[in-house]
Each structure stands twice: as C-alpha cells, then as structure tokens.
Amino acid sequence: MSFPKGVLLLKEAAIKFVHFDNILNHAKKARDGHLTGYVEVKYPESIEYLFFRDGDTVTAAQRTENRFEECPMEKVIEKAKKAHYGTVNIHQIGEDLLDMILSIFMEEPIFAGKDAEEIDMESLFERLNKLNFQGFLALKKGEDYSFVKFQNGKPDLIYPTNKKKQKIDLSSLISLLCKEKGILINGYKGIEQKKQANPALIELYLKFLNSMIESFTRIVGSSIVRKTLLPAHENASRTSELLENFIIKDDLSIRYTPFIATDKEITEGFTLWIDQFSDAIFVVLGRKTDEIIYNCIKDYRFALKSAGFFENSKLSRLDI
16 A cells, blocks of 8 residues: 655664664654654555654554554554564655545545546536535555545645645646546545544553552452452443453453543543542542542652543542
8 A cells, every 4th residue: 555755764674673662752852853654564464554743643554455444553563563574664744644644544435436437527526616625535546545635625736646745726637537547536524533542641540540459459458449449440331431441350450452542532431430449449448548549649640630630530639
C-alpha cells in the first residue's frame, strides 16, 4: 500500500536494528519540529502503521490482504519491539494529508468503491458542487492511494501516489479519471478524527490503583480487598464497557488486553472504578480511607490532574 509522497526520514531499515523507543522519543524532540506523519512497519504477513501528529501518537492501523483497519497503538508498538523480521520506513507529511489518510479507515465514507469507468462524472461533480462539498476523494488503484481535496464544492488540490501535492481543476480531474484505468473512487467528509489514548495513560491509572490495592491489603487483608475490588470493577464495567478488557487475577494483579479508546473514555472508566472501590473500602475503614488514598495518590497527583481525573472523581474531596 502506498500513500502520497512526503519526506522519507528512514527507508527500509531492518526492524531488528531499529530501537522503537528511540523513534517514539525522537518524534517529540526532533530539531526540525515534532513529527507529523507515520511509521510504516512491513512484515511478511502484514503492514502496520503508527501515526503521529506534532510528535504525539494519535492512532495505529494494520493492513492484511484487503483489510485496512484501526488497531490499538500498544499492540503495534509491542509487536515492533519484539519482531525479528520486517522493515521500517518513517514518513513526514503535512497535517492535511495525515487527516485524509486517517479518514480512510476511521471514517464512514459517504460513498465507496465507485468504479471511475462506470459512473457519470458530470452528475457526480455537479452534485458535489451543489452540496458545497468540503471533503475529499480517495482514489484507489490497486494498493495505491491518491487524494483530491475539495474547496467549496470544487477540486482544489491533488495528492498523487508517491508525488508531491499540486493544484487541480475539474477538467483536469475528469481527464485523469478517464485516462487512468482501474480507479475506485471513495468520498469522505474529512471529519476530525479522535485520538487514541496513549498507553502511558492506562499505566498511570493502573499504578495508582495498584498502589491503593497494596496499601489496603496491608491493613484489611486481601480477602476484604478482593470482596470490594471485584464488585467495584463489575459495577463500573456496566457503565464503561472498556473496563471489560481488564482482568483481576487471583493475586489481585490486573492484566488487560490492548484496546482502542480516547483519553476521556479511559479517564471516565477509571474514575468510575476507583470511586466505587473507594466507597466500598470506606464502609470498612471510615475516614482512615482518605488518609491512605492521599498517601497513594501523592506520587501521581500532577499527572492525574492533567488527565482530568479530579474533575469528576469523588476523590477531589482530598483537595490535592
């Protein structure tokens, strides 16, 4: 699969020689600005992508055979760190092009898979003009994508596969579509895409929750902690389905399967879980509960504030 050309920062590097943590850190610290673009990892059985906006990871995708779909960033990162076979490319692209690439697997198209040889182009473009279409067309030929961005219902810029963007008008676009064979046309509004939560946010909440579990276990024992933690998780999962990805083991350690969610969804889910766990423990320990939680939370208070945890949590009463 090929996308329109950007700046190739790393070409066909053997994955066993690539340090993925360095890539993630460099994306934030590059001298010429934070990376906006994507890391492409080619395996024998698939191609996986990790997308960046201004140095931050925003989402990930996987392509196997004819399927191209969003997948958890953590899964892509961990696989790349452990892989012995594969190659890595890093592409720097413009933010507008990044938005269009993300749309093809994150947004429902307004129409999809229209064969350029079979459609009435004049009717199509007349309709887009009347609608004052502000989105884009994704032109797919084989495994290659090109994009045509519209302004006020008319084609404005084209991003050809492996070439730089250029201006285009309606007659030139129709001529291109008539000349090239085997093009499938897909239309998108180009709506703003949601950013996947960084795996570090999940780890933050797990560290805080584990600290609470360890502290309460020392005081009331693992049996009471289990009898409060498990129902709290079950009750919170009824409201926040993402919590179903977390499993509490017999030793009270918590494991999870990578999943797709936003920062807000992660924070809302853990707020429910932690609040319900705190309420249940409060029945046993009373006001001493707050003292213990306060000591657990001190190391994470700034990160939790930044994540918006205290905006909705009952633990805002601690006035940290």
